[in-house]
Amino acid sequence: MLALVAAGLAYLAGNVARNLEASGMAGGFGFLREEAGFAMSFSLIEVSESSTYGRVFLAGLSNTIFIAALALVSATALGFVVGFARTSTVAPVRGAAALFVELLRNLPLLLVLIFIQAVVLRSLPVVREAVSFADTVYLSNRGIYFPWPRDDHALAAGVAVVLGTGFVVGAWLLRPRTPILSSKDVGAALAAAAIGSALLVSTVAFVDWERPALRGFDFTGGAKLMPELAALLLALTLYNASFIAELVRAGLQSVDRGQVEAAMALGLRPSFIRRRIVLPQAMRLIVPPLTNQYVHLIKASSLATVVGFPDLVAVFLGTALNQTGRAVEIVAMTAGVYLTLCLAVASVSAAWNARSKLKER
Amino acid sequence: MKTNVLFRLIAGTAALLPVAAQAGPTLDAVKARGVLNCGVSTGTSIGKSTLDDSGNWTGFEADFCRAVAAAILGDATAVEFVPLEFKNAFASLQSGSVDMLARSATWTLSRDAELGFEWAGVYLYDGQGFLVSKASGVTSAEQLDGASICVTSGTTTELNLADYFRTKGMSYTPITVGSPDQSIANLEAGRCDAYTNEVGGLASYRLGLSDPAAYTILPDVISKEPLGPVVRQDDPQFEDVVEWTLYALVIAEEFGLTKDGVAQAAATTQRPEMRRFLGAEGEFGAKLGLPNDWAVKVIQATGNYGELFERTLGSQSDAGIARGVNRLWSEGGLLYAPPVR
Incomplete structure (x- = not known):
């Protein structure tokens, strides 16, 4: 069987090579070392006009992972909030959540994206008339500008913020949960909270923040969230959250009401019942379809090319393909990336599923 | 389960291959089909290829497609316009879904050498x-x-x-x-x-x-942005036809042949070079694999280069672009055509 598949693949590969040769097209991956000669409006890694196509690939890849990861986290968070709201006992909350879900779930993602870009972001003021918030944060149709640590302070600031957040989260996890307190527990939690807040406060106070200022055509200094990224992030978040909310609702409602009533009879608080009794059981039903939604989200992030966010599809499958004409190589590499990302998400979910399934003996 | 997915993948890929592998003389395919598939802009390029109020393609590049169709098929309306975004245009030509591009494609060394294309001349010298x-x-x-x-x-x-x-x-x-x-x-x-x-x-x-x-x-x-018609390099004869369609427009301007006057000129002219060009003498059309009156059909379809330019991009159009270097070499421009001989 495997041999048959391998033979089939070899035949196809040979066919492609012959066809390319017959049509006079050059082949191979050598172009990855050639200079690309175009710039990108946004990149997490250093990339310039003199970078190679290989580097452009990496820059596009990191942008794709960046946008997909951000959207994944925010869509999940919003989806769970809306999902819980759908099962709320308060009617207006339920109604608002239902409206959100039914509106976004039944519109094409592309339409949501174009609406956000063309109507919401375009209606922001032009850069010279940017809205200012205390002369620190500026909002215009070229993006949101906010202060950022100066280059030589950025690393220290980053480390301080990560450590500080770590300590604060640690303090939250160490918080005393039983009515019986030992002074040791309280002490550890308080100490962690103190160190964490000290780190965060000193970051704000001692780091040299660069404020954005309007010079010439645009704001310089500080950091900027470009509107293309914001539009894509917003669209992916809202659209996917509407589906995730339904998965969450289905999961929550699948847990037998008797369990909730029993817990209430024991005098447990509603938030405790939701977190520790309903949600763990609901998760078993939520996660498998949630994986599907994640896979969809990762692939849909390629709509970046519509709004002009330089993700992998836009810079590599778009610009690089047109400049080099290496269709077979570039399409194969791009497909490989999405395949790998989606399979990675699916395998994480499968592992979680295996761990959390009911242990029946 | 996994093999099942793999099989489907292979089946899907294999189905795509024959399209990519399509080769063979484009000229014969166009004649057999009776229609020229011409890749143009998505209709946004005013003056080059755009849709008018009644849904007809107009503009310099759209008319160039018509000129090629007139040369091959004798019918300027035998064009299937295929609107393409630029980023898809080259792939569409490579895969054979269009016969040629008249889509403001700049002629560069790497495109010429690596894409498997030929630029059949330059119809607009731009920057x-x-x-x-x-x-x-x-x-x-x-x-x-x-x-x-x-x-x-x-x-x-x-x-x-x-x-x-x-x-x-x-x-x-x-x-x-x-x-x-x-x-x-x-x-x-x-x-x-x-x-x-x-x-x-x-x-x-x-x-x-x-x-x-x-x-x-x-x-x-x-x-420098030399824009020209692009064809696959697997059919040199088709490339010649496209190239000589462009030359025909230039030669027509040189000879003062106009859209309205060319038929009469073909019947009455005594200049040997004009007689050869218009098919009254010799078998020059046949050498290109075309009917002998190909040049007459081209000029009747779009007029000479000057008429075509002025109507679509120049003084008679909304764009109002000056001809600049897009003039005959004899008037200080860059347009020059080899002799018909």
Whole structure:
């Protein structure tokens, strides 16, 4: 069987090579070392006009992972909030959540994206008339500008913020949960909270923040969230959250009401019942379809090319393909990336599923 | 389960292959089909290829497609216009879904050498410039340091832009989108400070703005953009036909043959070179695999180069572009055609 598949693949590969040769097209991956000669409006890694196509690939890849990861986290968070709201006992909350879900779930993602870009972001003021918030944060149709640590302070600031957040989260996890307190527990939690807040406060106070200022055509200094990224992030978040909310609702409602009533009879608080009794059981039903939604989200992030966010599809499958004409190589590499990302998400979910399934003996 | 997925993948890929593998003489295919499949812009390129009120394709490049169809099939209407975004245009030509492109494709060394294409001449000598709003106060490209520049993805303009700013030691932010209308919308919204494209294109895209008078094209031209019809290199005969269609337009202007006057000239002329060109003498059409009166059909379809240019891009059009170097060599331009002999 495997041999048959391998033979089939070899035949196809040979066919492609012959066809390319017959049509006079050059082949191979050598172009990855050639200079690309175009710039990108946004990149997490250093990339310039003199970078190679290989580097452009990496820059596009990191942008794709960046946008997909951000959207994944925010869509999940919003989806769970809306999902819980759908099962709320308060009617207006339920109604608002239902409206959100039914509106976004039944519109094409592309339409949501174009609406956000063309109507919401375009209606922001032009850069010279940017809205200012205390002369620190500026909002215009070229993006949101906010202060950022100066280059030589950025690393220290980053480390301080990560450590500080770590300590604060640690303090939250160490918080005393039983009515019986030992002074040791309280002490550890308080100490962690103190160190964490000290780190965060000193970051704000001692780091040299660069404020954005309007010079010439645009704001310089500080950091900027470009509107293309914001539009894509917003669209992916809202659209996917509407589906995730339904998965969450289905999961929550699948847990037998008797369990909730029993817990209430024991005098447990509603938030405790939701977190520790309903949600763990609901998760078993939520996660498998949630994986599907994640896979969809990762692939849909390629709509970046519509709004002009330089993700992998836009810079590599778009610009690089047109400049080099290496269709077979570039399409194969791009497909490989999405395949790998989606399979990675699916395998994480499968592992979680295996761990959390009911242990029946 | 896994093998099942693999099998489907293979089946899917295999189905795609014969299309990519399609080869063989394009000229014969066009004749057999009775229609020329011509790749043009998505209708946004005013003056080059755009749709008029009644849904007809008009413009310089659309008419060039008609001229080729007239040469091969004797019928200027036997064209299937295939609107393509630039980033898909080359792949569509490679895969055989169009016979040729008349889609403002710049002739460059690497495209010529690596894509498996031939440029069958140059029908417009253009250069890259910048369109800015008059309100910005920018009068020269050298003032664009730090600007956001709108540009169409996958074009040579994207590369020239990077070269220009690198040479000048200036910084810029490219706002790269797939189609010129998106760039124009971005420029109008103030998302970018300038839109860069070929000057000829800018002149026509400017007309698509809600207030064209508020925008101006900077005098700086930062590149050479020779635009021409593109064909696959697997059929040299078809390339010759496209090439000589272009030459026919130039020769017609040289001879003073017009759309309305060519039929009479073909019947009455005594000049041997004109008789050869118009098929009254010799078998020059047959050498190209065409009917002998191919040149007459071409000129009847679109007029000579001058008529075609002035009607679509020049003084008689909205774009109002000056002919510049797109004039006969004898008038100080770059248009030159080999003799019909």
